[in-house]
Amino acid sequence: MKITTWNVNSLTARLQHVLDWTAANPVDVLCLQELKLTDDKFPLEALRSAGYEHCAVFGQKTYNGVALMSRHPVRDVVKNIDGFADEHSRVIAGTLDTPQGELRVVNAYFVNGQAPGTPKFEYKMSWLRGLRDYVREELARHPRLMLLGDFNIAPEDRDSWDPDGLRETIHHTTEERDHFRRLVELGLCDGFRLFEQPEKSFSWWDYRMLGYQKNRGLRIDHILVSDQLKPQVKGCAIDRTSRKWKQPSDHAPVTVEIG
């Protein structure tokens, strides 16, 4: 089965792209971030017609918002981080029953953080601490787990188009990378790095200054799989095709295949 994460930067603006992309790539589960809409505006019928009959949505007005869209039933849905009070809609988790057993999917839109030293960066740090505690508990309950979404962290130098010029700037700071590493140390691994990948593989490119055309991007959208799930991971790839379409999201979808 295939599971995809995609920051769509407004589902309203990107609905046709989502429909076109899933028509060409009929993945089992699509995890979306940055819906930028309230639950009542979620285009349930259009996505049902596309085959995603089971949608769990956690939206809000204007900003943030996450959803699980699935061809198979999703149960035990949890919204946001238990024990971490948050005004933003950033996390949605659910359980899928697969032929191999149950699979817990935690879909997250990590805090951007603006710049080190700002209140938003402090919020990012405390949110990341809350997430770590939450994922630790989720892993204890659900050994077959994947944590995926827009992490807003480029974990290594090779995940940035300009690691030296951007050193210690947002997405590249030691603190953010430490948080990424500590998530991995809970018993997860970066699904993308389980396989050979092209050099300069990125998942986000700035709209400005011909960022995509120059491949000035970052790899900030990730799929972490639990150690128990790892032997079943058959592939993981970034698909840049939709980034070339008219009025694209600035993020590309990332897909993992579980066998």
Next chain:
DNA sequence: ATGACGCATCGAATGCGA
């Protein structure tokens, strides 16, 4: 160059993203 580009908000200029 506190910029560029794109999206959302009610109606224009601003916040926010990364």
